[in-house]
Amino acid sequence: xxxxxxxxxxLRFKKFARIAAPIFxxxxxxxIIAGIWVGLWRSPEDQLQGHSVRIMYVHVPAVWIGMMAYAxxxxxSLFAYIWRHTLADELxxxxxxxxxAFTALxxxxxxxxxxxxxxxxxxxxxxxxxxxxxxxxxxGYMAVWAGTxxxxxxxxxxxxxxxxxxxxxxIIKFSVDWWNTLHQTSSVSMPDAPGLPPSILLPLMLMTFxxxxxxxxxxxxxxxxxxxxxxxxxxxxxAASTTMETL
Amino acid sequence: xxxxxxxxxxxxxIWLSYGVSVAVLLGFTVYTFVxxxxxxx
Numbered sequence: 504x505x506x507x508x509x510x511x512x513x514l515r516f517k518k519f520a521r522i523a524a525p526i527f528x529x530x531x532x533x534x535i536i537a538g539i540w541v542g543l544w545r546s547p548e549d550q551l552q553g554h555s556v557r558i559m560y561v562h563v564p565a566v567w568i569g570m571m572a573y574a575x576x577x578x579x580s581l582f583a584y585i586w587r588h589t590l591a592d593e594l595x596x597x598x599x600x601x602x603x604a605f606t607a608l609x610x611x612x613x614x615x616x617x618x619x620x621x622x623x624x625x626x627x628x629x630x631x632x633x634x635x636x637x638x639x640x641x642x643g644y645m646a647v648w649a650g651t652x653x654x655x656x657x658x659x660x661x662x663x664x665x666x667x668x669x670x671x672x673x674i675i676k677f678s679v680d681w682w683n684t685l686h687q688t689s690s691v692s693m694p695d696a697p698g699l700p701p702s703i704l705l706p707l708m709l710m711t712f713x714x715x716x717x718x719x720x721x722x723x724x725x726x727x728x729x730x731x732x733x734x735x736x737x738x739x740x741x742a743a744s745t746t747m748e749t750l
Numbered sequence: 751x752x753x754x755x756x757x758x759x760x761x762x763x764i765w766l767s768y769g770v771s772v773a774v775l776l777g778f779t780v781y782t783f784v785x786x787x788x789x790x791x
Contacts, residue, residue, distance in 0.1 A: 535775070539768065543755060554757035557764050561771045604774055612767040619763050717775060724782045731789045 507582070513590055513730060520723040527720040534713030542706035549703070555619035556703065562616050564711040566609030566634060568718050570672055572602025573637060575722075576644065577669035580662035590726070592658040595665060596648060597725035601718055603641035610634060621685050629678030630686045633671055640668035 510516045542560035549556035576598040583591035613631065614624040625631065644664045651657035679686045699707070757764045 539772070543764075543768065553760060554764060555760045557757070557760075558767045561767050565771065601778065604778065608771055608774055611770060615763040615767050619760050717778075721778055721782060724786055728785045728789050 511586075511588055511590060516590060517727065517730065520727050524720050524723040524727070527716045527723065531713050531715075531717035531720055534709050534716060538706050538709030538713050541709060546702050546706050552620060555616060557706075558612055558616040558619070559703075560706040560710045562609055562612035563707060564714045565605045565612060566675075567711060568714045569602055569606030569609050569634075569637060569641075570675060571715070572598045572605060572718060573640065573665070573669065574672060576602060577665045577672075580665040583658060583662055584666070589658075590730075592662065593726050593729050594722070595662065596658075597722045597729065599641055599645050599648075600725075601721045603638060603645065605714065605718070606634065606638045606641060610638060617685070626685055628684035628686065629682040630675065630684050633675045633678050636671050637668075637675060640664065640671060644668075 510519060538560060542557050546557070546560075548554045576595045579591045579595035579598065582588060583595060610631075613634075617626070618624050644661050647661040647664055648657050651660060678684060679688045
């Protein structure tokens with residue numbers, strides 16, 4: 504909470520983002536290159552799935568980051584609702600496009616992996632359907648921003664979409680336990696799960712952290728850019744009136 | 751270690767997954783760099 508209130512000050516946020524963004528960018532580059540190298544060249548094939556297991560290293564992190572992006576968007580919207588802080592709205596808005604892209608990547612790579620493992624690109628099972636709904640929620644959120652001219656009103660409606668839609672996150676997570684699906688139950692986060700061998704866990708974690716830092720870099724850059732655009736807009740009328748006065 | 755590894759019957763699916771993922775990341779990277787450069791001007 505202390506960190507959030509510290510960064511709620513736009514000047515402090517800008518200072519933090521200008522230092523953190525390039526660090527996140529470099530870390531993302533290194534980790535993603537390492538993840539791809541290990542995932543495609545170093546890790547062995549799986550006993551059951553063969554080489555197709557390699558798709559997991561881009562599929563699972565993409566869906567995780569999509570979910571994390573939505574959680575961040577909903578949380579930032581909640582802060583914006585409670586404290587009416589425009590920076591929180593900008594943060595929520597900055598998460599939407601990258602979040603949608605990662606979710607779409609997760610769905611696409613999942614369809615390709617599904618074809619190799621289950622023989623089908625798509626099934627209307629709980630996990631796939633709820634992940635597709637996640638993508639639609641991102642699109643809906645962005646559509647509200649794009650279709651509403653009054654920025655404050657757009658932020659309120661889009662924030663509501665983000666918060667109400669967050670009910671979908673536990674549905675995605677627990678869909679494999681609640682319904683009979685093609686997906687297996689959790690293998691990474693559950694303490695009593697069978698677990699993954701290090702040769703599979705390493706590329707998975709490299710890609711997950713790489714994607715996380717990439718997402719962090721994107722969001723911080725997008726917020727910095729939108730702050731800068733907003734201050735340009737504020738300065739422009741002032742500059743125009745000064746010119747008029749001098750004339 | 752092959753320069754381009756052969757994944758047999760899964761090659762198309764694996765390369766497509768990685769190719770699209772990298773393309774999207776690169777797209778975002780270029781777009782963000784352009785936006786950042788405009789901001790710093």
